[in-house]
Amino acid sequence: MAVSPTDPAIPTPDSSETPPGATLNPSPEAIAFCQALASIHQQGWTQGTGGNFSYLATRHPLLLVMAPSGVDKGRVDPQCLIGVNEHQQVVWGKGKSSAETALHLCIAQRTQARAIFHTHSLFATLVSDHFSSQGYVTLGSYEMLKGLAGITTHDCHVQIPIFANSQDMQELSQKVGAWLETAQPAYGFLLAGHGLYTWGDSIFSAQRHLEILEFLFELTYRKLLIQP
Numbered sequence: 567m568a569v570s571p572t573d574p575a576i577p578t579p580d581s582s583e584t585p586p587g588a589t590l591n592p593s594p595e596a597i598a599f600c601q602a603l604a605s606i607h608q609q610g611w612t613q614g615t616g617g618n619f620s621y622l623a624t625r626h627p628l629l630l631v632m633a634p635s636g637v638d639k640g641r642v643d644p645q646c647l648i649g650v651n652e653h654q655q656v657v658w659g660k661g662k663s664s665a666e667t668a669l670h671l672c673i674a675q676r677t678q679a680r681a682i683f684h685t686h687s688l689f690a691t692l693v694s695d696h697f698s699s700q701g702y703v704t705l706g707s708y709e710m711l712k713g714l715a716g717i718t719t720h721d722c723h724v725q726i727p728i729f730a731n732s733q734d735m736q737e738l739s740q741k742v743g744a745w746l747e748t749a750q751p752a753y754g755f756l757l758a759g760h761g762l763y764t765w766g767d768s769i770f771s772a773q774r775h776l777e778i779l780e781f782l783f784e785l786t787y788r789k790l791l792i793q794p
């Protein structure tokens with residue numbers, strides 16, 4: 567049964583229909599999700615309709631609530647959201663699902679993520695490009711690492727893998743899926759010259775991981791300028 571972002575009890579079988587009551591009674595999750603997107607956009611991490619975002623309405627069956635493809639991610643209201651099933655079909659709401667939905671599903675199926683955020687920041691793009699031949703970037707020994715779930719000391723290193731960018735989402739999902747099978751905890755990955763995927767066990771946690779990783783990417787870039 568599909569679950570709308572307005573009321574978990576109300577199924578909305580017609581995919582062309584806006585979930586009933588969307589403007590009157592959006593769920594707390596839908597409101598928090600849209601507020602997170604507005605804040606992320608304000609930081610300049612989703613310029614020009616870049617980025618895509620999802621949270622889990624239900625895990626069994628897997629149902630993602632997503633911002634539709636091609637919209638300004640800073641101006642997404644609860645009534646704009648779409649429901650997308652595990653076959654990448656839009657089951658309620660208006661609009662198309664992102665071409666990158668396969669990556670969201672891949673992450674949701676292999677981690678404890680309940681929210682998955684993909685952004686196109688300048689620093690993530692620069693760092694992904696610079697370290698792409700190495701295949702990863704190491705973030706180490708900074709207090710801000712403690713903003714990542716389970717990390718309790720600055721005295722550690724986190725490796726963020728960098729995958730070659732591709733328009734073949736099935737192939738990319740297979741590579742990301744193979745990495746996720748072996749790498750736990752996993753906080754995120756970069757697509758070279760493209761951007762960041764990160765996630766968390768709540769919308770708040772995914773936003774926190776995003777902000778922490780973005781801080782560390784900017785720091786990595788600036789450190790290269792003063793210590794090449």
Ligand SMILES: CSCCC(=O)C(=O)COP(=O)(O)O
Pocket residue numbers: 614615616617618634635636637663664665666684
């Ligand atoms: C200028 S955005 C290019 C597409 C992209 O990488 C992205 O993240 C946005 O995709 P969507 O289709 O979900 O809007």
Ligand SMILES: [Zn+2]
Pocket residue numbers: 616617618666684685686760761
């Ligand atoms: Zn993208």
